[in-house]
Amino acid sequence: MKQLVLQLTGEGGLLAGVPYPLAAALAMLLFGAIVVFVFVLPVAGVTSWLERRVWARIQSRVGPNRVGPQGFLQWLADGIKNMLKEDIIPTAADRILFSIAPYLVVIGFIATFAVIPFSSALVIADLNIGILYVTAVTGLVVVGVLMAGWASNNKWSLLGGIRSAAQIVSYEIPAALSIFPIVLLTGTLSMQGIIQAQGWAPWHWFLFHNPFTFTAFFIFFVAALAEGNRTPFDLPEAESELVAGFCTEYSGMRYLLFFLAEWGNLYVIGAIVTTLFLGGWQVPHVTDNPFVLAVLQFGVFFLKSYFWVFIAMWVRATLPRVRVDQLMSLCWLYMVPIAIVNLVGTAIWMMVVPAGLDRVVQMLMTLGGAAIVVGFFGRVRFHLRRAKLRDVDYYYNPII
Amino acid sequence: MGYFRNIKETVATIFEGMSVTFSHFMRRPYTVQYPDRVPIRIQDTLPFRYRGILEVDLEICTGCLACERACPIDCIVIDAVKDKDTRQMVLKRFDIDIAKCMYCGLCSEPCPTGSIHHTSEFEGADYSLESMLRRFVKTPVVAYKPKKGPETDPEVAPILDRGMAYLTDFAAGGEE
Amino acid sequence: MDAAAIFERLQARFGDAVVTFDSGGEPAVRVNPSAIFQVCEYLKTDPALGFDCLSNQSGVDYPKRNDIEVVYHLYSYRVRHACVLKVSVARDNPTMPSVWRVWKTAIWQEREIFDLLGVVFEGHPDLRRILLPEDWVGHPLRKDFVEPTEYHGISTKRESML
Amino acid sequence: MSLGGYDVEVQRPGGLATEEMTLNMGPQHPSTHGVLRFIVKADGEVMREAIPDVGYLHRSIEKIAEKVGYHGFMPYTDRVDYVAAMPCNQGWGMVCEKLAGIEVPRRAEYCRVIAVELNRIASHLLSVGSMGMDIGAYTPFTHALREREYINDLLEELCGARLTFNYMRIGGVAWDLPPDWVPKAVAFLDRFEPLIDEYNALISYNKIYVERLANVAVISAAEAIDYNLVGPNLRGSGVKYDVRKDMPYSVYPEFEFDVPIGTGEVGTVGDCFDRYIVRIREMNQSCRILRQALAGVPEGPVLTKVPRKFKPPVGDAYIRLESARGDMGWYCVSDGSEYPYRVKIRTGSFTATSIIDKVSRGVMLADLIAIVASFDLVAPEIDR
């Protein structure tokens, strides 16, 4: 990005004469706008469609398939419809807070896109405190959600808001503690720096670096799910308990913003996990063409992060919801202590384990990961066979 | 050591649950894509006894009012008068309110000819209640008179056969 | 233990003034309304009877006899036998003691009888309407109940389209 | 993981005043299973009490019985408990038969048992499925609905309707088993039984699920009897009582089956999990009964002749039968006319609702959902 701006402002460039800081700011704004409108909105929308399709398949249904090809335009229909719906502000609500809250939530999640490195070049701002910035900026979401819960003047919303605040604040701790081992290993807070410290192959990833980072990964993912209010931690909007939680009173456009934030957040979770543990945009060295490289890196990064989006959808379709006191004890009794052990363990690991052994452990860890996946598919096959074994393929209804 | 057992159990059961849900990606969905993406109409797949929207074959209606009496909620109204000149029963009105009907089948059981019967039709959604009133008699018709021997009228015979076939299966165990 | 044996025990305990045998329909023991609590308490606490469950409590309105009959179907999970008690109260002033202290289930079952038949159970902790709205008029399971024509502006009758 | 103690005693520093919050849960709320309302007095997430307010579906079925006659009331019994309509059909048939002293043909009894047991599975499926949904897992619910569709198909072929069957008549059943129906039913059982295991793997023994249900709303056996809990709710508290076994009716004595009871395998006897797991095990037992019944359907008529103007002698009758929601009592008074004089239906959900007030004190809001779901309440069964 910096080179691009330098090129443009330099001799014979398109913007020759414009002072560099102004050009850089403009470029950042422009790229930010492109990211939001061309990337964030569609990604959030398509994620919502995909989630419905994934859910449907897990539930033996087909899911939305009428609106556009295979229902792909479903998110567009949902979006436009919600934009045009009557926007109700309840008379008893606090009008100002009620109106602001959704924007805060959206800002909280869109701002994280500023530091997400889509490739070695495609990043709005490669802050040297990138990961810290992410943890800080997502704090805005809490404010928005709490504000929404309070301003609605609805008891369900209030309960949802309070639950959300308690949950996000608590889970910031294990999430941050799980980032620290990576920071220890890389010695940088910059997102690009963290990715550059890893390689393209699985055994170069921090996920398989040592047993402590392996555990840290799961702690981080679970904590991120909790921060994103995803099942099994979707207590703030627990449909069967709190009707719709903090967005009970929201309709139309404002609800759409919450909707957007929920699915957009999902991608952010995937992106950060990919950056920290899965080698980010790292690809094998195949070409020197910067454009091809950017596309390739973007593709790899996008696929990796979307894989975790898929996992989050799949988890949501599988697991029940925890209770609010269990949520807290899970955080404070299990995740925080384990995260601290990880941190200390990684530090000791760095000091004790010699460089040669390091490589062996990484290969073994990778093999272990592969073994888990193989074991998993073994279980899948078992379930399929049990269902098929006695499935006499006798369907009563001729259509099915 | 409850602490570690808890962690182990949690991981194991979530692993198991995830494998069950994942296996559904490899199974067929069960959705019948009504109305358009089905090989045959749903109505044709329904069993014979299916109690859909009521229908009346006026050709074989005897005007005996058994169905009207059997209906617990009076959603059938029949006007049958005896024509003074021809000494025949004339059906002036045979209305069924399918918006009120409870599809219990009590009316088609006592029918002597199987004239009133449930079809496998279930599509009847409409924008007003009035349009859900089924008026079967357009112009007054003469009620059917059961013959002693086999049916001779070639127009009525197949309908009567259908009605009797319906009766034997649908109302086989009917009272009296 | 069958109904006759249970009746004999009750007769021995309470006397003819309180309990009589009713053989019309299912054999039952007819109890004087004022003594129903004592009879029920005895039925529950006596080890040989041990009726630990009030399985069903229902009310029947008899305008011709001018009384409302409250029927208790008791069951004992311990001894595995059943018994029927019948209590008649005057229709114009249907008041009788509550048995909720014997069986907790009576709280709701008596509320239902109060709601639908208007029998007032003395000593009941929470005698409110249960099924019908609080502002409902009348007790619908009485034979002379007249359906209201309107409830909060919603008419209760519908013209048949036929 | 024992996710925290269950001790919800709220401790607050002196002088900090808190306000009790009154929550109005229902009548329209996603997890009240129809129209049921709770007036919840809560202190944050912890409930002081939850007072059930029922009657939002009071459809005066008992009064209608006095207007429509004995035969005409049969379709209404479907609506008493729409999730398990067959047992209600059977109950009305049984009470009328007891009033008039009618003998039901053996084949009809078999048809009844088969239909009732299929319906029991369907009902329990909905119950365990919606329990999963209330706890937050949606997939088990849709899987349960999927299996229900097969049962609906079978019952549709048997009696022409999916939900409101109107299958039984006084003195027997309306329709004989269709040809080729028995192998289809057996095929369904073959398919269904492994799916119960899959269901257990998916949700029943999931740690989060177990933690949500174990030790919540423990009801002791004495309490359960005192509040007249019936069926799976009573058996969940460890009382081994099943009307089919202990007050045998119909042809149930001819079948071998067990009565599953709550054993407190993950918590205390009588908690939500026990009530839940009893239903799962009952589905297995129903499959067992069905296999025996389908194998041994005798020949013969399915309906005794009952006059269209059915007039039982003066008197009253009370019968009990095991519906999906437990011991269901039908009390009918006849005055010798064409119309029943008084019909009273004592249902399992009604008495189960009455205990919610007691067991919900001091639990968390999310537990109330679990409690309501574990009782398997069906709104019209409470209100009728």
Place this chain on the structure above:
Amino acid sequence: MSLLNTMPEFTVTTKIDEMLNWTRKSSLWYMLFGLACCAIEMMQTGGPRSDLDRFGAVPRATPRQSDLMIIAGTLTLKMALRTKVLYDQMPDPKYVISMGSCSNCGGLFQLAYSVCDGVDKVIPVDVYVPGCPPRPESLTEGLLKLQEKMMQEKWLVRRGEDESVAAQA
């Protein structure tokens, strides 16, 4: 929407209208609001066999976010007042499907003392679905009928004089 209704009828506005109607009909979120027997069939309609999600219809728990209210089951007098409140809480444009005989006209419970005979006494109904209860396909057909009706609606172009008077009244 009233401001927009002043535009004259052009092809463009008609096309835009069509598009808006298309988005509305493609994303009919219905309220998770079951009353009685029909609620079970409504669940089955959302279930695997006849998946309402195909048409973009998903259940929402709160009236604020739903476009469609499916009155599934008997409406008692005690519930009728609540139903009115729920309907009022829904944002415009909103639609109502009356599912089954009980909500159409009281059905078999017309004999009852505590039942509101027909939901149209309380709130306006767009589509009536017969059946007791209607099978899932039947409800799906009702939804499709409603979609047909929605496609006829005009939001941008000027309404006829009599219509706008009626809308004001």
